[in-house]
Amino acid sequence: MKKLGFGTMRLPLLSEDQKDVNIGEVCRMADKFLENGFTYFDTAYMYHGGESERVFKSAVATRHKREEYLLADKMPSFMMKSKEDNARIFSEQLERTGAGYFDYYLIHSLDEKNYAAATEYECFEFAEKQKARGLIKNLGFSFHDTADVLEKILSERKDVDFVQLQINYLDWEDERVQSRKCYETCVKHGKKVVVMEPVKGGMLANLPEKAEKILKALLPQMSVASWAIRFAAGLENVMTVLSGMSDMKQMEDNISYMKDFRPLSEEEKGALFKALAEIRNFVTVPCTGCRYCTDGCPKKIPIPDYFALYNEYERFNRKFYPTFGLNDLKENGGSPADCIACGNCERHCPQHIEIIKEMKKVASAFCK
Ligand code: SF4
Ligand code: SF4
Structure with missing residues (x-):
C-alpha cells in the first residue's frame, strides 16, 4: 500500500456549514487520488456532522469498483449509550458508505475514558464478530492519550491488527501527545501504525518565516507540508499517513512527493529539527481543528x-x-x-x- 491516505475530515465545503460538502470537487479529488495508484480512504461516523460517510459513497463507492479502494471507518464509543448502539451504528455505516465491508475498522479516539466506555459497551467484542463475518478485514483503534494508557490497552487487546496515532514532528517529543513514545509502544507490540494529523491540522503547512526559510534553503521546490508528511511516512512501522485534503491543490502537492516516496535524508532531518526550534516559539494554541469539542458546547462557540x-x-x-x-x-x-x-x-x-x-x-x- 502507498504511504498516503485520503482523510475525509476536512473536505472542501460550499458554505460555512460543515455538512455542505462540495461533492463535485471530492469526486475530482478521489479520481485523481485513485488514478495515481493510491487506495486508502479514511472516514468516521461523526465527520462533517455525519456527511463524510455519505460523501464517500457518492464520490467513490458508487463510481469505482470495490477492489479499487480500501476504506477505514470508526465506531464512536464516546457517542454510545448502550451495547445495542454497536449494531445500530455499524449497519448505518454500511448503508451510508455503500462499501459492503470495511478494510480497516477502528474503535474511535480511545483515551482512558473512551476505552472504559468501549469496554463497557463491548465495542471490541462486537467488532471481532463482524470480522469473523467478513465485514471487517482489519481491526484497530485510534488513540489520543499517554504511552502508559496505550501499553495497557495493547496488553489487554492483543488481537488488534493496527493502531492509528497522532504523529508529526512538532508532537514527536511533546509530553502531552507523546508521539514517539506511543509509536515505540506499537513497535514493541508488533502493531502496524496509521498516522493521523501529520501536518497538525494544517499548522505545519503554514510555518513562521524563519522556519520556512530553513526548509526552503535546502529544497526550494518542495512545499513545507511535504516535510511533515515525509517525516511521518519515513517511520518503519507506518503503514500509511492520512492527509485531510481540502482541495485539489493540496492533493496534487501530496501526490507529487508521495507517488514515489523517499524518506527524509540525514541532512533533511537536520534541517527539519532546526526549523522545529523556530516553530516552537510560535505555536500558541495547539488545536488541530478536529472539531470533537464543538457538538457539546451549550453556547455553540465555534x-x-x-x-x-x-x-x-x-x-x-x-x-x-x-x-x-x-x-x-x-x-x-x-x-x-x-x-x-x-x-x-x-x-x-x-x-x-x-x-x-x-x-x-x-x-x-x-x-x-
Ligand atoms: S480544541 Fe477542539 S478542534 Fe481543537 S484539537 Fe481540541 S477538540 Fe479538536
Ligand atoms: S461553554 Fe465554554 S467550557 Fe463549555 S463547551 Fe463551550 S467553550 Fe467549552
Missing part, C-alpha cells in the same frame, strides 16, 4: 475557528486583526465571551488543550 484566528493573530505579533473572519464567526455561532466554563469541550479534546483557559485569552483579544 471553538477551533476562534483558535485558528487567535493563532494567526499571535503569529503576526498581534499586528493583524482578523476583522472579516471574526465577523463571520460572530454571525454564525456563540462568542468566546459567552463561555460558561462547563468543561464539555475539554472532555473531548484529543490534544488535551485547556480550552476554558485559552478561550478567556481569545475573549480578551477579540471581544473588547
Whole structure:
C-alpha cells in the first residue's frame, strides 16, 4: 500500500456549514487520488456532522469498483449509550458508505475514558464478530492519550491488527501527545501504525518565516507540508499517513512527493529539527481543528475557528486583526465571551488543550 491516505475530515465545503460538502470537487479529488495508484480512504461516523460517510459513497463507492479502494471507518464509543448502539451504528455505516465491508475498522479516539466506555459497551467484542463475518478485514483503534494508557490497552487487546496515532514532528517529543513514545509502544507490540494529523491540522503547512526559510534553503521546490508528511511516512512501522485534503491543490502537492516516496535524508532531518526550534516559539494554541469539542458546547462557540484566528493573530505579533473572519464567526455561532466554563469541550479534546483557559485569552483579544 502507498504511504498516503485520503482523510475525509476536512473536505472542501460550499458554505460555512460543515455538512455542505462540495461533492463535485471530492469526486475530482478521489479520481485523481485513485488514478495515481493510491487506495486508502479514511472516514468516521461523526465527520462533517455525519456527511463524510455519505460523501464517500457518492464520490467513490458508487463510481469505482470495490477492489479499487480500501476504506477505514470508526465506531464512536464516546457517542454510545448502550451495547445495542454497536449494531445500530455499524449497519448505518454500511448503508451510508455503500462499501459492503470495511478494510480497516477502528474503535474511535480511545483515551482512558473512551476505552472504559468501549469496554463497557463491548465495542471490541462486537467488532471481532463482524470480522469473523467478513465485514471487517482489519481491526484497530485510534488513540489520543499517554504511552502508559496505550501499553495497557495493547496488553489487554492483543488481537488488534493496527493502531492509528497522532504523529508529526512538532508532537514527536511533546509530553502531552507523546508521539514517539506511543509509536515505540506499537513497535514493541508488533502493531502496524496509521498516522493521523501529520501536518497538525494544517499548522505545519503554514510555518513562521524563519522556519520556512530553513526548509526552503535546502529544497526550494518542495512545499513545507511535504516535510511533515515525509517525516511521518519515513517511520518503519507506518503503514500509511492520512492527509485531510481540502482541495485539489493540496492533493496534487501530496501526490507529487508521495507517488514515489523517499524518506527524509540525514541532512533533511537536520534541517527539519532546526526549523522545529523556530516553530516552537510560535505555536500558541495547539488545536488541530478536529472539531470533537464543538457538538457539546451549550453556547455553540465555534471553538477551533476562534483558535485558528487567535493563532494567526499571535503569529503576526498581534499586528493583524482578523476583522472579516471574526465577523463571520460572530454571525454564525456563540462568542468566546459567552463561555460558561462547563468543561464539555475539554472532555473531548484529543490534544488535551485547556480550552476554558485559552478561550478567556481569545475573549480578551477579540471581544473588547
Ligand atoms: S467550557 Fe465554554 S467553550 Fe467549552 S463547551 Fe463549555 S461553554 Fe463551550
Ligand atoms: S480544541 Fe481540541 S477538540 Fe477542539 S478542534 Fe481543537 S484539537 Fe479538536
